[in-house]
Amino acid sequence: MKTQRFQKNQISNAADLLKAGELVAFPTETVYGLGADAMNEKAVQQVYLAKGRPSDNPLIVHIAEKKELNDLVEEVPTIAQQLMNCFWPGPLTLIFNAKEGVFAPTVTAGLTSVAIRMPNNSATLELIKKANTPLVGPSANTSGRPSPTTSEHVYHDLNGKIAGILEDGQTGLGLESTVLDITNPEQPMILRPGGITKEEIEKVIGSISIDQHLVGEKETPKAPGMKYTHYSPAEPVIIVDGDNPKWQEAINHYLALGEKVGLLANEERISYFQNQVSAVFSLGEKTNIKDASHYLYAGLRFFENTDATVILAEAYPSNDFGEAYMNRLEKSAGKKYF
Template sequence: MKQIKTRHLHPNDTGLATAAALLNAGALVAFPTETVYGLGADARNGQAVAGIYAAKGRPSFNPLIVHVPDVDAAQALVQWSDTADRLASVFWPGALTLVLPLAPGHGLSSLVTAGLETVAVRVPHHPTAQALLRAANMPVAAPSANVSGRISPTTAAHVLDGLSGRIAAVLDDGPCPVGVESTILSLAGTPTLLRPGGLPVEAIEAALNGPVSHHAGDAITAPGQLASHYAPGATVRLNATEAAEGEVMLGFGPVTGDLTLSASGDLVEAAAALFDSLHQLDRMGKPIAVAPIPNTGLGAAINDRLNRAAAPR
């Protein structure tokens, strides 16, 4: 694709106004959320949304999350429900994406939903994301701001490493505090976990007073379900207790390494460090061994990302 100059914007009044104007003009702007940096475009503008797929090299059958500033804006796009209301009252704004049936007259580009009759929608908590959404005054489609299938970005530098020259601007507000993508829950029927993420499923089940189903099958019904995803250039070996010859090691808890997600075994700290650690190790140009991670709480999201990073490509 044609190279353009990517602007590096700061989260002040001038930077936010510039970013909002670019979105309204149909351009692509990367911006921080509490989870990862998103690559935003006007979700109503098919040409702008097509630009996301082109910039990322993303398959067009992989749907996008629409970001809005509040529940009222979400209700304009989807068929709301009592269950959605209960979860939104507890977890929005925050790291939960809800998949709901499209509302009549939603106005979204069909590219956003990849032709599905549902859409994934989220109200982010990050103050800069909130300020941008309100300034732009539109639903913003925004997958992670990285080349498709590669490591997700948790800093503006990560965004520029992969997308500089492909997007109009990045709005830089430092590292993302959560560090893994949002949890995706389908409410188009029985509540079903489609992707573990920054909100532990245990918290959702507590809010619903019961268990949620887990997605089964190969059909792509939400972002982040490709078998190979979040991957570094190097190969990844999981559940390693030490590095083999020629490998670099990503440690956790008592298993030390060249880098460590959390020496104390803190899963919140590990989630925040995951993608930046993979970026750093990938630059070393060697295969990556990863220590075992408990599969509870945020560990489920970390292991989901690591399993996809290690999947055959």
């Protein structure tokens, strides 16, 4: 299969492929998604095959207009209306009770709930409208690898496996959406931190809880990222949480083991240690967690084209947007700290 690359003036061509049951990757404000008609079971099954994704891992559905929800879910509770008014289009995924028989069965992985969001990208919103159907949109990468923040990342992982890629440069946020379960509107719960923080949500609907446990082997997760290894590059990732003496100790340790060290850290840290290591990738200014989040996946992928054999990665405080950053970093590292 030849993977075509479409520009924004070719959205109709990309939509035609989706209508024909093919897979097309699309840009969002978070990461690139792998699109397929959410009503077409054969197309959705191809998403799992292309990614190598476990079939009990449900998919997020992307829509272009809020009014579409009325045909897709059992109820749109008041808190959903409040949240959509504030954050849609944007990086917030809401889990609703799905209407029976609407979606292709594989979309929900056998659950009675469905995860839905409206992405904040004009090209993709137009793509959904022209395809005239909601689209599933898991990250457009090989399952388990760092999510793609450029079309080149998508092409690297999925060339020859999907019909097309709608290109729109580098994504803005660089981390996936926040997933909020509102199937019980009285007890809303974050299942995956992301582009909208807990604090931002609580300003709209009041106190909420967070559930980031990894579900059991026989349990079907309600949201992506709750069961399997995610975001991992080819090289092992070790998290370093501390000041420069701690970093020096870590660098010395791995150099003594014969490793070639890659440094994924803030600009100040890199300027201090860059002459001691094999490769570096900057996460931006020391105090800017949004920059660090934006660059995280690109940084994890960067070292695959260097001779680094281990990546030492910077920890950030797990508050506000740092919660999403650390969620992804810990999963990429298997929670391994130096």
